[in-house]
Amino acid sequence: MQLVICLVGTLLTLGLQGEARTPSRYHEDDYHPRSRPNIVMRGEDKDYWMQDAQDALTRQLGIRLREKQAKNVVFFLGDGMSLSTVTAARILKGSKTGKFERESLSWEEFDFAALSKTYNTEDIVTDSAASATAYLSGVKTNQAIIGLDATAIYENCSTQNDISTHTSSIAEWFLEAGRSAGLVTTTRVTHATPAGVYAHVADRKWEDDAHMLDDYVDPETCDDIAEQLVYGEPGRHLKVVLGGGRRSFRPKEEPDVEDGSAGYREDGRNLINAWLEEKEKMGASAAYAWNKEDLMAIDLQNTDYVMGLFDHSHMDTVLTRNVSMDPTLPEMTKFAIEMLSKDPNGYFLLVEGGRIDLMHHGNEVRQALYETLDFEEAVSMALSLTDPEETIILVTADHGHTLDINGYAERNEDIFGYAGISNVDYKRYTTLSYGNGPGFQLVPDGRYEPTEEDLNDKYFSYPSGIPKESSTHDGTDVGIWAHGPFAHLFTSVYEENYIPHALAYAACVGHGRTFCDKK
Template sequence: MIRASSFLAGVCALALAPAFAHAADTSPAQAADPYYKSGQAALARAMAVSPKTGRAKNVILFLGDGMGISTAVAGRIWQGQQKGVDGESNALSFEKLPFTALSKTYSHDTQVTDSAAGITAITTGVKTRNKVIGLTGEAKPESCASEASTRVTTIAEIAKAHGLSAGAVTNTRITHATPAGTFAHTAYRDWEGDADMPAGALSGGCKDIARQLVEAPAGLRLDVALGGGRSRFLPETKGGKRADGRDLTVEWTKTKGAAYVADAEQLKAIDPARTGPVLGLFAGEHLPYEVERAQSGQGVPSLSDMATKAVDILSKNPKGYFLLVEGGKIDMGSHLNNARRTLTETAAFSDAIQAVLDKVDLNETLVIVTADHSHGLVISGYAARNAPILGLAGNEGEPVVAGDGKAYTVLSFATGPGGPEGQTLRADPAKEDLEEVDYHQQSVAHLPSAAHAGEDVGVYADGPGAYLVRGVVEESYLFQVMRHAFGFDAAK
């Protein structure tokens, strides 16, 4: 006996057969749709990518401090809207790189990492404790005695030991956590200058981060170090903060060919073929935000200026180089709950990446773009397509009203200074100037400085070894990719 279900299945198959008989010869009904065509073009580009399996002569690590996925997306929209194009479908420079992954950013002791532990994982392959740089997780924060036995080697130091050059570029202090992750080994990230250190640490033989940069052995010292933080290198008599009276900028120049520069014109005048190593300190503390560089940053080079100059200087070594370029002010904007600064810094970081991509040969240079951690920035619904990313959330063009009868912004934060203090009621953003440069987006919980977030961050790559950037990986895995690309894991 034939089962009814089998009979019906056969009838259905016969009925549908004519509709699909020529499916291979016809295009689907949506073939003319622009989204469909865009997808076809993207597939063609993806199929044309050939993984580069050879060794990398150079490795450039771009790190957007605090640039989580939501920050990258909001930055993408912001950049597109500033250009007058569709922000949502816009792409930042690094989003066009063919290989991507997600990086798990927890530290050795916390669910949410700080920049010190984050950069240590990326540059050494070892996860460590928050506030610690260049030491294993066995180190005790602020314990001078634990430094010697827990010291690890950075990718920059390994490159130098193999005869390559190395450099670090940042728009924060060069002694700040992320750039320090290329050369420093310290139990406390805030020991940037000797005046930042307690007496016990000084008497215990610990060196401040600025001293570590300048006093590194010639075979390991960075060939390029560009950023802010001049105060940690100069004595008080010269407007700095060093308590030991030393001028580390003068000590830097005692090496043959070495140069110290303090403004954009001096940096521009550097002849890469004849000068090096180069120390550039362009502000006493961090460099200005991009939104105010034109006014308060006279004489301060852009991140693009510093990054491209660093490439020119490092490229004179025929063996190759390692370079870190940090967009550090992305993080600082988010700490303030100031989305405009966060997004303009993200766009400037993207511009710096593009400027470098335009200079290097991706057949010999591995480029990796990532973040050390995310931030609590959220993109909430449901603003209309092309609505200002810094504006109010909406529904079909009308502002959305929350349960308290007030509107809310597209971008908000989990924590930070934008949150209500005490019993203060939430302000109504519909009655505030959202275009004000110093406007603080609202947050759920008030903190003087917004906390980092713990979700995975993006990794984007191209060049030799970039095909290894795929899947969901540990943050410390990125060190292994860079080391393998250089061929150091095969060296005897």
């Protein structure tokens, strides 16, 4: 009898403990949450959803094709902007507008969308260098290589100098057609994505001669990326170059104007001064800016070329930058469009939200999503400054990241908060987490449970499943969103290298089929 009483007491105690630590909504099967009764979100009954779908159908039926030559191309690249990043950023934006999951990002209002397959010629999961070569030149290539095809050998200088391996970017196609080109980024202007516009290099790390010497490569034999921007083709013809990365343009003996950091160049050259001298030799007016005030003071109408380098390395993030010193991505986008719009023949502009990727690498999802919203504001800026009858705007990503959105958080909740409680270790888990990265933490009793303080810290690395110093990219398809002339060329699932060919068709540039061939 005493044994029975003891067993019953033990069972009751365990039951009460489970009830105290696990809300009733988690007492369900292992796969699906139990529906919460008597909840109708903001009048979302059947009439609401029927009307919502009919409105969407009406809009879809009203889409018309713009089959006319595109004068301009504005190419937005969200580095590492996986579809899960887009979804989470949409919800974050919605938390500010009150629309939550019903919110839309600017490019989600575009008429046409597609998917891009991002693998390269070596790996299922690409890096930004190989990816940039594909979506800018139309040729897939090997990991860590920029502007060279797959016959090039990694870190082989002679391969880099072999013209037969060189690819040409859509920016170069625009320049060949007598039009203008430029780039804007929040990373170093010599980083993998922007370098895809103008560089041909056997290793993406070769941003300056110091990095080449680190790999025992003679910088007198091969030009580094910064040199190619200043002296090379098509780099020296870019009308506007805005981003970070002063370090690769300054000699090591010269302290940085902002933070005193030493430059990286071993050859003693200041390539910023060299860039200004080159423009003078070309008989062109040029301006250089290292802060926001300098940039905004430039006389656009009387300046032919502009270079802005706003940080020693990558530009600061949205949540860490000095707003009086650093221009925002939307501000740089506005400046670049106004600068390039002076060309009556049209222009190509690459705009990269580069720090989305860098924040994901650290599992710093709060920063990554705010970078995505900054990127979205830049897209909105471009929409306000351009005419969809003459400018095609394309938004895509070079690869994804291993960001997951876990079940089953309720609607209208903080995207940075908790999704629920595990029915295995009875600890809370976050709505957002990563497949791998520095967010992996173990404590004596198992998995680390993030605190409220953690989740409010912009530097907090969200939980990951596999420990790594830096998280990897992922190999899932990424989105393509298009608006303007021939945007309807993006309606399916494509190889990544298709993108510049379709844009070139619309703009009548390059060496393949174009709309103008039909005239």
